[in-house]
Amino acid sequence: MPNPSHPAIAAGAHPFPHSHLIGLSSLKPWEMLFLLDEAEQWVELNRGRAKHDNRLSGLTQINAFFENSTRTLLSFEIAGKRLGADVVNLGVQGSSLKKGETLLDTALTLDAMHPDVIVIRHGSSGAVQLIAEKLRCPVLNAGDGRHEHPTQALLDALTIRRRKGRIAGLTVAICGDILHSRVARSNFQILASLGASVRVVAPPTLLPTNVEALGVEAFTDMDAGLKGADVVMMLRLQTERMDGAYVPSTREYFRFFGLTEARLRHAADDVLVMHPGPMNRGVEIDGAIADDLVRSAVSEQVEMGVAVRMACLDVLTRARRGVPDWPLLPVSGVGA
């Protein structure tokens, strides 16, 4: 149920008037909160013995991943199956794009199979929106280029809220390859919308120009960036960017931007350490910190991921399932 205490909901705003979830940049704060609230019930269900609900029974969910993924794909597959959907995965290997078919032809092919929800990951910014314009069913963005990864940011926010009891007023330091990160961009949106102050910490070569325009404070000195932080979110640094292209070497990166015990002392005493995975131990994060059950929320993030994705799949399919008060919105064009 939508949180009735939120003024916008109390004033009659629909909790989620979107046909797709392409990015968080177009969501209102209470719409983000609604998705987080919805996810709570699935956290409980997933911890129980009978992890099953039938509300998506008879619906077809296609996970179309045009970029390699193990964790996110698995998370979406489990989320769909626990809700009773028939889940089909289309990996990049099985894709006709390999045979020269255009992306939009692939989209039309998928559409002709009458899916009820499509989860898309693609390596180009804006690609998911482009495909969504050709589909007659809800589209969930599982990451497009450097643009957005909305479910990752939702699961991060849910993790923080459960651990800290709130998001407003917290200081969150996002560290690492901000330039190439869709996770960072989506997190800026949700964390700032929900009242956290967001810092980014990275070498200048991995910071986008004028990143401050997105409402974050930029640091190139990690100790300064971590000072007093309530949450430290580490980002993965891809190995191909460490050989002199953006930073000189792995060891130099770890020396100045790796999360170590000593460095973490600059943060708040009850700091929460997060990482979207997969981790490069010894490159961006010291293994001991990642394994510290008190401070590290890495495993919990994975757990919240399934719950958040269940919530998104449920909410996006409500209109076509005929749930009362969920009108069918036009799905051509971008609703999200």
Added chain:
Amino acid sequence: MTPLVLKGARVIDPGSGFDGVATVVVRDRIIAEVNSDATAMVPPGAEIIDCAGLILSPGLIDAGVFRADPSACHVGGITRVVLMPDQQPPLDDPALIAFAKSVGKPDVWVHPLVAATQRLEGHELAEIGLGQAAGAVGVATGRSAIASSAVMHRLLSYSRAFDMTVVTHAEDAALTAGAVATEGDYATRLGLAAAPPFAEAIAIARDIRLAEATGARLHIRQVTTGEGLALVRAARARGVAVTAGVTPTHWLLNETAVADFRSFARLSPPLRTDEDRRAVVAGLADGTISVIASGHDPRTQEDKRLPFADAQPGMAGAETLLALALSLVRDDVLPLAAVLRAMTAAPAALFGLAGGSLSLGSPADLMVFDEHAPWRIDRDLFTGARNTPFDGLPVAGRVRMTIKGGELVWRG
């Protein structure tokens, strides 16, 4: 061929400065008479066309298109195009130049530019002299800059011996590698690979210095930043033979047009900040930019209906060139004659072309237009490719007649 008598139009010849109501007589494919006291000799059998209330000028010369598109050119009042060497295959061979030169006749004359380097790869010089002998009117580096300063140096000194203008693309190759947008808030927000705007100034500074050293004539096809324009302005003031061009996109649109990942706004150079856009307007106003072109680059659905970063850059511009250029007159940036000069006499002088003038004996390449006719750009009504970022824009100024070589080829 039937002689034409065009009566009652306001005749503007930007080359000579003539501007007044006059009768223009066309005979044997040339301009036989321009007479302002209504006593023009009407040749026997001539077709008399009433042009009252309209403006008659030389047909437009579109300096730097990627495809000669006769139907789009006619709609746009374009009678000659300067063709970029970025063809399949690139125009790096005299036989290809000769062929490219012939394809548009008689509807639109194509003046090819010879590729500066073999296969446009930026390494070895192409046969520039033989290209000129085959009909090339200039040399061009193509869609991208030549990365190597040594190759560029040699190109400019070699071209000078043939007295050919060298047309360059001003973006530092390494800084812009992989980039699809200008660095800034919008690119960051959308997660697009972006290059700093000063990539243009770096390329321009190098090329101006090399032009100065070699005495070559340099034409920078598109200058789109304030910093780049300042370099051109300063170089021109000290007598360097450098000219600058631009297309309407860079004075009418800024980086916000890429919001929603509209691939029709994927251009090269990319759209800039509004500060740079305003600098382009100022550069037009003070004459630093002397050539206006459409940059006509028709693209298919397959090239454009792709994620922004994967789409090919370029826009279809021939049909909208005049109407968009006339916005400069309405916005008091330039007088009408100056806007027309940037699309007629200026490119004609730069490449040594016969058109772009109404002087007696000139080829009868003419355009008759209604300066104020309002219309809305509708890409579905385009005759050819439809990739315009201006779809839906209300504009004013419509070509009513295009006359090529004394023949009325389009009337609308």
